[in-house]
Amino acid sequence: DGGITQSPKYLFRKEGQNVTLSCEQNLNHDAMYWYRQDPGQGLRLIYYSQIVNDFQKGDIAEGYSVSREKKESFPLTVTSAQKNPTAFYLCASSDITGTEAFFGQGTRLTVV
Amino acid sequence: AQSVTQPDIHITVSEGASLELRCNYSYGATPYLFWYVQSPGQGLQLLLKYFSGDTLVQGIKGFEAEFKRSQSSFNLRKPSVHWSDAAEYFCAVGYNNNDMRFGAGTRLTVKP
Numbered sequence: 001d002g003g004i005t006q007s008p009k010y011l012f013r014k015e016g017q018n019v020t021l022s023c024e025q026n027l028n029h030d031a032m033y034w035y036r037q038d039p040g041q042g043l044r045l046i047y048y049s050q051i052v053n054d055f056q057k058g059d060i061a062e063g064y065s066v067s068r069e070k071k072e073s074f075p076l077t078v079t080s081a082q083k084n085p086t087a088f089y090l091c092a093s094s095d096i097t098g099t100e101a102f103f104g105q106g107t108r109l110t111v112v
Numbered sequence: 113a114q115s116v117t118q119p120d121i122h123i124t125v126s127e128g129a130s131l132e133l134r135c136n137y138s139y140g141a142t143p144y145l146f147w148y149v150q151s152p153g154q155g156l157q158l159l160l161k162y163f164s165g166d167t168l169v170q171g172i173k174g175f176e177a178e179f180k181r182s183q184s185s186f187n188l189r190k191p192s193v194h195w196s197d198a199a200e201y202f203c204a205v206g207y208n209n210n211d212m213r214f215g216a217g218t219r220l221t222v223k224p
Contacts, residue, residue, distance in 0.1 A: 004155075033212065040121065042202060042216035043156075090155060094212075099144055099163060101204075101212055103155035 003027065006091050006104035013078070013085070013111050021076045021107045023091035030096045032074035036060060037088040037106075046089075049074055050096070078109060086111045114139045116205050118215035125193050126223045133188040133218050135203030144206035145186040147177055149199045150217075156202060162186065173197070198222045 004025045013019045025032065031050050035043040045058030049068040063082025068074055074093075078085045088108050092101040117136045125131055137143065144163050148156040160171025167179040177188045186203060200219045206212040 035214070040216060042118075043204075043214040045211070045213065048211065088153075092156075092212075094206075099206070100146070100158060100161060101156075101206070103148075103157075105155045106153070108153070 004091060004093055004102055004104040006089075006107050009105065009107060011107055011109045013109065015111055016080045018077055018079050019085075019109065021078070021089055021091075021109070023074045023076065023104060025072055025074075025091075025093045025102075027093055027095075027102060028071070029093035029102070030071070031094045032068070033092040033094075033101065034058075034064070034066065034074070034076045035090045035092065037090060043090060046076065085109055114143070114205065114207065114211075114213055116203055116213050116215040118201075118203055118218050120218045121216070122219045122221065124221040124223060127195050128192050131188075131190045131193045131197070131220070133201050133203075133220070135186045135188065135215060136184050137186065137203075137205045138184060139205065139207070142179075142181065145177075145179060146204040146206065146212075147171065147175070147186075147188045148202045148204060148214075149173075150202065151199050159188070159201075193220075193222055195222045195224065 007022045033048040034046040047066045049055035065077045090106045091104045094101045115138045146161045147159040150156045200217045202217045203215040
């Protein structure tokens, strides 16, 4: 089945550690996105990528980094510079027209 | 800057009653418009979308939405709500650069 897979579903991290969230899609989509979701704030765009080896910052990119070495993969690293990383993270992808985004099931990151 | 506003944070309706969720956007041109639904701890599922043409669009699960250019609105409606419709609903706008932005969401509670 085609879709987007995020892993892990739950992730715990100690303060000061970097952590990488995985996002893989087999929809042959060119564009991929990372969003952060906090209660009452909807989805906020962290980074997006329209093509391999290229990506753009969204509204809240500080403390995060991404790579896009392969079309199907768009991992997100939450660095120790992110002041409040505990949140629900959603990955999405769309074709080049951007006419519909498909979402993964999310990763809930908790800093302990 | 582009923005999406969902004025209602939380709405409660009785099962069988009609529903309207509001969405307003700000942008110079007509963007792509979407409504997504999210169950707790899950990703987002597309309900319907508007790109052009007929301003009344039909979606899954009996939902419809109407695009009103003069009001920059894209309100979601359902004539008779079912208990299984309880979820969080997000309005989103997309642009031809693949930049998709979401509203803060409206949480729907359905009373028996």
